[in-house]
Amino acid sequence: MMKILLIVFNWVGKGTYWRALKFAEHLCRRGREVTLLATSQHNRIGIEERIINQVRLVETPDLFTGSLRSGWDMWNVCNRIAWLRNHDFDIVHVFEARPVALFPALYMQRIKHISLVMDWADWFGKGGSVEERPNPIIRNILRPVETFFEEHFRTWADGTTVICTTLQQKATELGVPPNTIVMLPNGCDTERFEVIPHQIARRRLHFPHDMLIIGYMGSIFQHDAELMACAFDIICQQIADVRLLVIGYCPIDIRQLVKKPQYVIQTGFIEDEYLNNHLASCDVCWLPFKNTNANKGRWPLKLNDYMAVGRPTIATAVGDVVSLFETEPIGLLAEDNPMSFAEKSMQLLHDSTLRLEMGTHARHVAETRFSWADLTRRLEDLYQYILKTGTK
Structure with missing residues (x-):
């Protein structure tokens, strides 16, 4: 059975957490063993584990609170790496490249030699959402930091998933091999939402x-x-x-x-x-x-x-x-x-x-077009390709 690790920096219930969770749930339905590593909503100490729709959800602590739990806390990073030391997987898929998600993923790739897939779902760095920040001081401080983490490590991945054509083009321009890129938009949760008059x-x-x-x-x-x-x-x-x-x-x-x-x-x-x-x-x-x-x-x-x-x-x-x-x-x-x-x-x-x-x-x-089941099938095809070929 393929063992898959998905990593997000988001806290449970926010942002890209939902994208990763839906992929995780449908991978489990396809007979895979999936662990999702996410940030706890409130905890500052201690790691908690629970099962959600067959997915093992591991919630790690973060010293920041509220919206500041956005992927930068090294205490969170250390807790994740400590937990990962005792766990092995066949493939790791990291969603976005902020340190809380990226560093544990690189640990798994570089130290444990596990194949790495990187997802790109938001343009955070220079020219992207950092420019929407109203405070010019924060904007100028974050611009080079966001850009470095967002772009520098893209070519290290064995495979890449992107959410839109703009990010697909950016990944290619950064040197990511086109044959390792798969575009996967978000799917529609037709089980969670129903048509009501x-x-x-x-x-x-x-x-x-x-x-x-x-x-x-x-x-x-x-x-x-x-x-x-x-x-x-x-x-x-x-x-x-x-x-x-x-x-x-x-x-x-x-x-x-x-x-x-x-x-x-x-x-x-x-x-x-x-x-x-x-x-x-x-x-x-x-x-x-x-x-x-x-x-x-x-x-x-x-x-x-x-x-x-x-x-x-x-x-x-x-x-x-x-x-x-x-x-x-x-x-x-x-x-x-x-x-x-x-x-x-x-x-x-x-x-x-x-x-x-x-x-x-x-x-x-x-x-139909945005079925999570079909999107997950395409994702698993990428996993199988990477495991078969070894690396990009």
């Missing part, structure tokens, strides 16, 4: 039945939030009975950016069991991304959740979303300016038949 979802949440609701889920960059707010202001001038539902943790209070804050419902963190109803209560969902490298160098997991619940999406024409929308009628594309985004949104809000057709097709795409 929005009237039923709203009744469960005590939301009004006679309103048009636009949904957005998760975190957002400042410039994207400003785009979203301006577009919503334009829509409010044309449609009186509309609401913007901001679902889950969002670092920016959208209500402070719009002219009618009473029309914005911002939930803050909500338990996983309530996500389905919140998403299903929406008539349309939003991806208001500015045309930046940070947005081109990723694949928005929220889009997969929108598709899984069978809701159409209005998205800006940025990154790999463009080719998806051009080949699959799951929503409408707009330019990355408020007027275009608002106009496309109103077009869909005024057409309930088109919303239903696009939402139904979105669920079909979620079940």
